[in-house]
Amino acid sequence: MAFLSWHQRFLLDHPEVDAQHKMLFEIVNHFADVIRMGMDDELGRIMDDLLVCVTEHFEFEERLMNQINFPEVADHSRTHEELIGQLRQMQTRMRTGGHVSSKSVARFLADWLSNHILREDLAYKGYLKK
Ligand SMILES: [Fe+2]
Ligand SMILES: [Fe+2]
Numbered sequence: 001m002a003f004l005s006w007h008q009r010f011l012l013d014h015p016e017v018d019a020q021h022k023m024l025f026e027i028v029n030h031f032a033d034v035i036r037m038g039m040d041d042e043l044g045r046i047m048d049d050l051l052v053c054v055t056e057h058f059e060f061e062e063r064l065m066n067q068i069n070f071p072e073v074a075d076h077s078r079t080h081e082e083l084i085g086q087l088r089q090m091q092t093r094m095r096t097g098g099h100v101s102s103k104s105v106a107r108f109l110a111d112w113l114s115n116h117i118l119r120e121d122l123a124y125k126g127y128l129k130k
Pocket of ligand 1: 061076080116120
């Protein structure tokens with residue numbers, strides 16, 4: 001079973017956003033699989049991929065929220081910036097050999113992603129149809 005399972009409750013019914021979210025789920029699952037296989041040397045590279053995909057997704061989403069005049073765009077964008085900051089810190093710690101529990105990183109990523117979609121992203125879903 002996947003570490004982080006996709007469910008239709010995560011759908012915003014916006015094809016690009018949903019595809020990007022699924023891609024982020026896949027990267028988090030890949031991260032967890034690599035830990036399970038004991039290939040921790042790979043984790044830094046997966047973190048690089050995740051940062052690229054997350055940054056692109058956040059830029060896309062922020063443009064979209066502006067286009068649909070979503071009123072909470074500033075607060076929402078701030079949560080995106082906070083995550084980017086946290087990911088960069090984890091990446092630096094992983095690169096410099098600082099103590100990082102890869103399992104807790106995987107757990108953090110899965111929780112952040114699912115909670116963010118359910119609490120923050122779904123909040124703009126209603127504005128997509130107006
Ligand atoms: Fe978001
Ligand atoms: Fe999102």
